[in-house]
Amino acid sequence: MSNTHYQVVIVGGGTAGIMTAAQLKRKKPDLTIGLIDPSSDHWYQPAWTLVGAGTFNMGDTRRKQADQIPAGVDWIQDHAETFQPDSNQVTLRSGKMLTYEHLVVCPGIKLDIDALPGLREALETDSVCSNYIDPEKTWRIIKNFKGGNAVFTQPSTPIKCGGAPQKIAYLADEAFRKQGVREKTNLVFATPGSVIFGVKDFANTLMQVIHKKGMILKTFYNPVKIDPVKKQIHFKWSKPGENACVITEDQGLKEYVEGESTIIMPYDMLHLAPPQSAPDFVKQSPLAYQEGPSKGWLEVDINTLQHKRYANIFGLGDAAALPTAKTGAAIRKQAPVVVANILHRIRTGALATERYEGYSSCPLVTGYGKMVLAEFKYDNVRDSDPLLSRFFDTSKELWSMWVLKKYGLPWLYWNRMMKGRM
Ligand SMILES: Cc1cc2nc3c(=O)[nH]c(=O)nc-3n(C[C@H](O)[C@H](O)[C@H](O)COP(=O)(O)OP(=O)(O)OC[C@H]3O[C@@H](n4cnc5c(N)ncnc54)[C@H](O)[C@@H]3O)c2cc1C
DSSP states (O other): OSSSSEEEEEOOOOHHHHHHHHHHHHHHHTTOEEEOOOOOEEOOOOGGHHHTTTOOOOOGEEEHHHHSSSOOOOOEOOOEEEEGGGGGGEETTTSEEEEHHHHHEEOOOOOOOSSSSTHHHHHTTTEOOTTOHHHHHHHHHHTTOOSEEEEEEEEOOBBBSSTHHHHHHHHHHHHHHHOOGGGGGGEEEEEEESSSSSSHHHHHHHHHHHHTTOOOEEEEEEEEEEEETTEEEEEEETTTTTOOEEEEEEOOOOOETTTTTEEEEOOOOEEEEEOOOOOOHTTTTTBBOOSTTTTSSSSSSSTTOSSSSSSTEEOOOBBBBOSBBHHHHHHHHHHHHHHHHHHHHHHHHOOOOOOOOOOOOEEEEEETTTTEEEEEEEGGEOOOHHHHHOOOTTTTBBBBHHIIIIIIIIHIIIIIIHHHHH
């Protein structure tokens, strides 16, 4: 390690960390930046949905981290372990310490496998998979599926890319049709939520997709346990104010109710997003909310991204307590705000005027060659890109958006966003 003091220390070199470092260096080349990240690889996770559907090569989602670190930035290949914000220090797993003038915290999200009893064992079997963990396995299971209950679900915790659990269900529907097993399949999407998507325009289109495909949508289904031996998933009926549930239409699924509010559904294949949380070292740090609904996530102002108690600390990306969807697209709008604020503080001591309004977007792939681009901001208000919306109604299924997802966005990610150029 060359230095122990930097003007800016960044914790996490994923989408948020590299984008922030690259933009800072581009705007102020003489800035000293230390970036802490233990991983030798950098992943383009948005393409994992396509890998899980057999239409993207997993190897193409990985690049060497060494090649992503912007020139002039020191990469400290270690884990950040604890924060000492009162003395502007970060302690690393190796025991070394770094000091900073500004700190940017963006170590992503933790996949909390053990928060769902039975999940760890179930993932060892050949019928349970997750694009969040091993998208190549998802494709193996979809490709070899012979019919029965194909169950897709998601947890009630915050997750990255909230649309990913349903995108793979739409793609599986089409794959099953091509394989000739769709007629023998009950394709279920079960969600703890009350609707398929929080923004009405997109929810309308997605409900049409679900009807057209003959999928079974189950709302208020919160996964609480998996029994990999019996091949059953247990859901807790989560409708607010109601703790008793009744299955009105079985639809051939052979699900049944146990006790007051547990629904047990047999599966022949199961895809799920695992429960997720802030990384442990963030949860246990003084930088996290200590109480309340955001407990454990980074306590930052939702518009300036400045820490609420430590003025020289900023947080962004999946680890930040921001009431919007956790996506790379959101980070594309967050990073410039963090960069502007740090540079303005260095110059004047005050924050810049840039604000983050909660923009996020979810490319909802609805089939091979079809995509709805859901763009929105805080409070689930639709917020379309002015240029795109001049030419396309992105709330409809479009081939052009699929081309953007499969070819355009990966290129933009590696060649523009990671280089601090957008
Ligand atoms: C299946 C799937 C589909 C998705 N689809 C989309 C999509 O279509 N569009 C979209 O915009 N987004 C999508 N996303 C979400 C997107 O990938 C994430 O929101 C984004 O990568 C978050 O960036 P981040 O920098 O916060 O975290 P990450 O990119 O996950 O990076 C976190 C980094 O922190 C490092 N780190 C962890 N612990 C420490 C530590 N102790 N010290 C230092 N460093 C540490 C890690 O090594 C990692 O490099 C998808 C994600 C998945 C899994």
